[in-house]
Amino acid sequence: MAIDSRLTGNFVGGEWTVGESGQTRANVNPGDLSDTIGVFTESGGTDVDAAVDAARDAAAQWRELGPIKRASYLRAAERLIERRADEFAAAITREQGKLLEEARGEVNRALAILDFTAGEARRLNGVTTPAEEPRTLSMTFRTPIGVVGLITPWNFPLAIPMWKVAPALLAGCTAVFKPSPFTPYTAALLTGVFTEAGVPAGVLNLVQGDRAAGEALVANPAVAGISFTGSLPVGTAIHVAGAPRLLRMQLELGGKNAVIVLDDADLDAAAEAIAFGAFGQAGQRCSATSRVIVDRRVKDDLLERLVTRASALKVGPGTDPTAEVCPVVNEERLAACLDAIDGAQDAGAKIACGGGRVIDGLPEGYYVAPTVLRDVPWNCEIAQEEVFGPVLSVIDADGFDDAMRISNSVKYGMSGTIFTQNQSRAFEALDRFEAGMLHVNRPGVGAYAHLPHMGVKASQFGPPECSPQVWDFYTDWKSACISY
Numbered sequence: 001m002a003i004d005s006r007l008t009g010n011f012v013g014g015e016w017t018v019g020e021s022g023q024t025r026a027n028v029n030p031g032d033l034s035d036t037i038g039v040f041t042e043s044g045g046t047d048v049d050a051a052v053d054a055a056r057d058a059a060a061q062w063r064e065l066g067p068i069k070r071a072s073y074l075r076a077a078e079r080l081i082e083r084r085a086d087e088f089a090a091a092i093t094r095e096q097g098k099l100l101e102e103a104r105g106e107v108n109r110a111l112a113i114l115d116f117t118a119g120e121a122r123r124l125n126g127v128t129t130p131a132e133e134p135r136t137l138s139m140t141f142r143t144p145i146g147v148v149g150l151i152t153p154w155n156f157p158l159a160i161p162m163w164k165v166a167p168a169l170l171a172g173c174t175a176v177f178k179p180s181p182f183t184p185y186t187a188a189l190l191t192g193v194f195t196e197a198g199v200p201a202g203v204l205n206l207v208q209g210d211r212a213a214g215e216a217l218v219a220n221p222a223v224a225g226i227s228f229t230g231s232l233p234v235g236t237a238i239h240v241a242g243a244p245r246l247l248r249m250q251l252e253l254g255g256k257n258a259v260i261v262l263d264d265a266d267l268d269a270a271a272e273a274i275a276f277g278a279f280g281q282a283g284q285r286c287s288a289t290s291r292v293i294v295d296r297r298v299k300d301d302l303l304e305r306l307v308t309r310a311s312a313l314k315v316g317p318g319t320d321p322t323a324e325v326c327p328v329v330n331e332e333r334l335a336a337c338l339d340a341i342d343g344a345q346d347a348g349a350k351i352a353c354g355g356g357r358v359i360d361g362l363p364e365g366y367y368v369a370p371t372v373l374r375d376v377p378w379n380c381e382i383a384q385e386e387v388f389g390p391v392l393s394v395i396d397a398d399g400f401d402d403a404m405r406i407s408n409s410v411k412y413g414m415s416g417t418i419f420t421q422n423q424s425r426a427f428e429a430l431d432r433f434e435a436g437m438l439h440v441n442r443p444g445v446g447a448y449a450h451l452p453h454m455g456v457k458a459s460q461f462g463p464p465e466c467s468p469q470v471w472d473f474y475t476d477w478k479s480a481c482i483s484y
Contacts, residue, residue, distance in 0.1 A: 008038045008184075010047055012205050013202045013205065020046045025042050027183075031097045031317030040184040042212075043209035045215075049220060052205075058201065059147060067122075067170055075114075088107050092157055096155070096183050098284075113449045120167075126140035133483070136483045136484070139479070148175050149218065150165060151230070154329055165190070168474055176217060178208075179208070214234075225473060226238060229252040253461070254458070255415060257416065257444055259444050260418040261293070261418075262400060273417075276445070279313055283390040289392065294394060294403075303372070315358045317365065325370055328389050328390075334366040336389065344373050349374065352373065352374045353370070375394075404432050411458040412455065416433035418439075419441055437455070452469050
C-alpha cells in the first residue's frame with residue numbers, strides 16, 4: 001500500500017522538504033520483508049540546523065499564547081487521532097511489527113497522554129509565599145526553556161513521541177523531533193496531525209534520520225534541552241556531548257526488570273503476568289519482564305506454568321488476529337536475541353522452551369520463539385544486560401532477602417514487581433526495590449499518563465516523563481519579589 005510521498009521527507013518551518021544530502025533509507029515491515037513501506041530521507045547537520053532555526057523563529061509567538069490557548073491545539077490533535085485511530089494502529093503494526101491489538105493500545109495511551117497534558121494547562125503554576133518586608137508580594141512561576149530536541153525510539157513510535165511533544169508544546173517550547181529511523185512513518189503521521197490541528201509553522205519540526213541527525217541536534221547551541229529515550233550507551237554519549245555547555249537532559253534509558261515470586265504467591269496469576277510482561281510486544285519494552293527471581297521452594301511449579309504458557313503462544317505477524325507474539329523490529333534485534341541465548345547456555349543456563357528463530361509457516365521476517373531459560377546464574381551477562389526481545393531468565397533465590405539482593409544487583413532500575421500474599425513483604429519490597437516503577441501482584445509493565453514514567457540508577461537521568469513532574473524539564477523556575 002503506497003503512502004503519501006510527502007511524508008517520506010522532513011517537516012521544517014511548516015513545509016515538507018527532502019533532506020539536503022539526498023541520502024535515503026528504506027523502511028521495511030519486520031513481519032514481512034517483502035513489504036517496503038517507503039523510502040525516507042536521511043538528514044544531516046544542515047537539515048537539523050534549518051529545523052532548529054525554524055523552531056527558534058517560532059518561539060516568541062508560541063510562548064506568548066500562554067498554556068490555556070496552547071492546550072486547545074493539543075485537544076484538536078486528540079480529536080483527530082481519535083478519528084484516525086485505525087490508521088495510526090495499522091501504521092504502527094506495519095512498520096514496528098507489534099500486534100494490531102497492541103498498536104491500538106498504544107494509540108489509546110497516546111490519547112490519554114494528550115488528555116492529561118492538555119488538562120495541565122490550568123495547573124502550570126507557581127506559588128505565592130510570605131515576604132520578609134511589608135507591602136511586598138513574593139512569588140514563583142514557570143517559563144519555557146526554549147527550543148528542545150526530542151529523540152525517540154522505535155518500540156513505541158506514537159506514545160513515546162507523544163509524551164515528549166505534548167508537554168513540550170504545552171510548556172511553550174518549540175521542538176525539533178527526531179524519531180528512530182526504523183519508525184519514520186508513524187512520526188510523519190503524528191507531525192501531520194499537529195499541523196492539521198493548527199499548530200503554527202516552526203513550532204513542531206520533524207527531521208528524519210539516524211546518528212548524524214541526532215548528533216547535530218545535540219550539538220546545536222540554540223537547543224536548550226534534549227529529551228531522549230533509548231539505550232544506555234547512546235544516552236551516555238548524548239550526556240557527554242552536551243555536558244560542556246550544560247545542556248539540559250532528560251534521558252530515559254534501559255532496564256533489566258525483575259519479577260520476584262515468593263513461596264506464598266498465587267503461581268497461576270504470577271505466570272500469567274510474567275508471560276504478558278516478558279513476551280508482549282516480543283519483549284521490546286524498557287519495562288519488559290526479563291528476569292524472574294523465584295523462591296527455590298516453588299521454582300519447579302512456577303517453571304511448569306511458565307513453560308506451558310510460553311510454549312502455547314503463537315508467533316506471527318501483527319496483522320494476524322490469532323498471533324500472540326510479534327516479530328522483533330530488525331535483523332540486529334534478531335541477532336542480539338539469539339546471541340544472548342547462546343551466551344546464557346555458555347554460562348550454564350538451560351533452555352526450558354523456545355531458544356531459536358521461527359520460520360515455518362510465516363512470511364519472511366524477524367521472528368523469535370518465546371524463550372524461557374532456567375538455572376540462570378544471577379551474575380551472568382544475560383541476567384545483567386538488557387536483551388530487548390522475548391527472552392526470559394529464571395533465577396533461583398533462597399527466600400525474600402536473597403531475591404531482593406539479586407533484583408538490585410543490576411546497574412538498571414526501571415521496573416520492579418513482587419508476587420506475594422504477605423502484605424508486610426509487599427510493602428517492604430516497595431521500600432527496598434532499586435527501581436522507579438513498582439508493582440505488586442500485577443504485571444510489571446504499563447503505566448498511567450498521570451504517573452511518572454521513570455527509573456533510577458542507570459535507567460534515568462533528569463526529570464521523569466509524563467506526570468506533573470515533567471514540567472521540571474520543559475520549564476525554568478523563576479522567583480519574583482514585588483514591592484508596592
